[in-house]
Amino acid sequence: MRPGEPTGAAPPFHLKPEQGRLLVPVGARCTMNCTYCYTRFEGFRIHTWSMDELMAEIHRLLPRHRIRTFQVGYDGDPLASWDRVLPLLEALASLGANLNIQTKSTPTGEQLATLGRLARRLAEDGRVFSVLTTLTSWDHAEEVEPGAPRPLDRIESITRLGDLGIPVLVALRPMIPGVPGEELECILEAAAGAGVRGVVPGPLYIHGTESDAGRFIQTSGDDPIWRHLQTTPVSPPWDPQGNHWLRISSPRAMRFVKATANRLGLPLYWSSAAAMDALEPSHEEGP
Numbered sequence: 001m002r003p004g005e006p007t008g009a010a011p012p013f014h015l016k017p018e019q020g021r022l023l024v025p026v027g028a029r030c031t032m033n034c035t036y037c038y039t040r041f042e043g044f045r046i047h048t049w050s051m052d053e054l055m056a057e058i059h060r061l062l063p064r065h066r067i068r069t070f071q072v073g074y075d076g077d078p079l080a081s082w083d084r085v086l087p088l089l090e091a092l093a094s095l096g097a098n099l100n101i102q103t104k105s106t107p108t109g110e111q112l113a114t115l116g117r118l119a120r121r122l123a124e125d126g127r128v129f130s131v132l133t134t135l136t137s138w139d140h141a142e143e144v145e146p147g148a149p150r151p152l153d154r155i156e157s158i159t160r161l162g163d164l165g166i167p168v169l170v171a172l173r174p175m176i177p178g179v180p181g182e183e184l185e186c187i188l189e190a191a192a193g194a195g196v197r198g199v200v201p202g203p204l205y206i207h208g209t210e211s212d213a214g215r216f217i218q219t220s221g222d223d224p225i226w227r228h229l230q231t232t233p234v235s236p237p238w239d240p241q242g243n244h245w246l247r248i249s250s251p252r253a254m255r256f257v258k259a260t261a262n263r264l265g266l267p268l269y270w271s272s273a274a275a276m277d278a279l280e281p282s283h284e285e286g287p
Contacts, residue, residue: 015057018237019273020068022061024092025049026076028084032104032147036136036174036204055091062095069098069276071132074238079105086114093118096125100276102132102171104148106157116164123165128279131161132200132272134171135191138183144176151187158194168195169275172257173202177248181225181256188260198267200275201257203249205236225253 015022027049030037061067070092072078078085078101085101092099099122107115119129133154137144141151149157158168170191172184188199232247239245261268269275 015061016237017061017065017067019271019277020066021273021276022058022065022067022070023074023238024054024058024070024072024088026073026078026081026085027054028076028081030076030080032077032080032145034136034145034148036144036176051087051091054088058092058095067097068280069100069273070095071100071102071272071276073102077103077105079103079107079111082111089118093121093129096127098122098128098130098276098280100130100132100272102134102272104134104145104154106149106153107161112160112164115161115166119164119166126281128167128276128281130167130169130197130276130279132169132171132275133158133196134173135187136172136174136176137179138186138190140179140183144179151190155190155194158191158196162195167197167279169269169272169279170196170199171202171272172199174204175201175249175253175257176204177226177229177250178223180223181253184253184257185260188257188264188266192264192266196266197279198269198275199257199261200269200272201254203247205234205245205247207243207245225256226250227252 015024058070072085072088072092078089080103089099089101099118115129115131122129135141135151135154138151141148148154158170161168170187172187175184191199228250230247230249230251232249233244234247235242235244236247258268267275267278269278
């Protein structure tokens with residue numbers, strides 16, 4: 001059976017097109033053990049899917065929605081599950097939309113060369129292959145992201161990807177209460193120096209009750225950008241099960257990031273969907 005042919009069985013997941021973007025699952029639990037990750041909390045199950053099931057579901061959605069970008073990697077890291085994800089990227093590249101991966105990994109060697117090939121393939125068709133690199137802390141990254149590459153390694157990876165013509169955005173998300181503002185500033189300065197095309201900040205999501213978020217709120221300390229945290233129950237669009245989560249954010253921290261991005265000349269996007277749209281050639285060329 002070729003990828004995309006119906007299997008006759010209902011898929012074990014529900015994909016949700018939103019703002020012209022379709023979030024596509026990796027389908028394998030991430031091994032980076034980030035302390036803030038929602039896949040570590042009760043309520044977000046990793047779905048096991050076959051390529052046939054996933055592509056059949058995507059083909060079912062395509063006639064009903066105008067999907068401009070496929071974005072891979074919200075339940076795991078696509079580059080850390082390379083053997084599983086490479087066939088998926090190849091299949092998605094044939095569907096006429098832009099393609100993005102969000103990752104903390106640092107591709108090198110054959111993996112990096114393959115990403116460059118995918119980027120050239122899409123560019124020849126007037127489409128964009130892009131990377132969303134996540135950074136959340138600078139000095140405390142080993143504590144909050146014990147299994148992830150060092151922030152400096154991720155910055156160097158941004159440069160390597162840019163050398164291949166692959167536009168890279170930095171996902172400053174989640175913004176974790178307790179991470180000093182100077183670390184967020186350091187991330188943005190390093191990212192600007194590496195040539196990123198913009199920054200996408202975002203809040204922290206915790207599944208469960210408000211008491212579950214206490215450990216993050218209590219670490220906010222005396223840093224003024226983390227005073228007066230807001231916690232709001234929401235059901236975010238990326239959760240395929242429709243669970244309710246606590247959205248933890250700081251308006252002061254968001255304003256601080258916005259001011260820093262403006263100072264560095266970095267475009268700031270409040271959603272990755274908006275960032276993907278901004279990378280499209282027609283958008284960049286202007287009227």
